[in-house]
Amino acid sequence: MKKNILIVPGDGIGQEVTAVGKKVLDKIAAKYGHEFTYDEALIGHAAIEATGNPLPDESLEKMKKSDAVLFGAVGHPKYDNDPSAKVRPEQGLLKMRKELGLYANLRPIKLFDELLGASSIKPEILKGADILFFRELTGDIYFGEKGRKDNGDTAFDIAQYSRYEVERIARKAFEAAMTRGKKLCSVDKANVIETSRLWREVVQQVAKEYPEVEVEHQFVDATAMLLIKDPKRFDVVVTANLFGDILTDEASQIAGSMGMLASASIGDGTGVYEPIHGSAHDITGKGIANPMASVLSAALLLDISFGMKQESEDVINAVDQVLKAGFRTGDIADATTPKEKILGTDAIGEELLSRI
């Protein structure tokens, strides 16, 4: 099969981990006789530095034309200390999602058994946890009108959802639930927020088309507690953009580390595959970033955008084998991990490649 993949490393450790993800794709292509061709594009701080624009038109055009995008991360600490900056790396990320119509962000919370000890949650609570989050990605407070009034002393962000936007993400989540445990939890804050009331109303309506799926509605605050208390009660979870962003960072502790969580953003056109973690400038350039999230994002890319199920399985198995062999990056090592088994980004990448 011939496929054109756009590599968009972005900022910080995005550069380091995406390089490993690309090598994994190359290894799969060689193993199965696929012809993968690659191009690169800029986004985020790297794009601002080069062009003044966090998502240059050239990058967007390349994304639209490619068969899939393997993306890294955006962000830079200089903007964290300058809240009034008009141009920010994250604007490139949001524009990419909107322009490509990427309304569904799938975030599988997959716990590899070998990492049971890496989490601060007790193993007996964690074992068997397997959750698929659907985070709505092109609406909510992220995309509503925002601004300042009263001479800058009052700030506002408008949260907005249309019936159509909720319906399409709900349907995607229900379809996934039908292929898994037929259980869906919709997360909102319908006791307080109007967009959440519409959210719940629409999910209840869509639920009628899927009578086999057991549906529950939870408030976001209760969900934050239940994820840690009893993660196994969840199968498919569907929620709004902001709630999904926060809850999946929390849920990364079920998988052991943010460095283990991949995501797929899908919708109207080209799919974008990226780790859920950000640019992590505190460890950038040290060669210690965990590339597993990028590698597992490559596995999602193979499966969802190219329909290459076996190839995708091979990548997931390689991750499993590397963990079974005891190799760890620092973020997933625990007190029992021998020093010689704690590897850097490239070295653990080599261990992965040798098992594909």
Ligand code: GGG
């Ligand atoms: N790879 C994910 C990433 O770059 N995250 C940084 C970020 O700004 N995230 C906000 C979001 O995902 O909405």
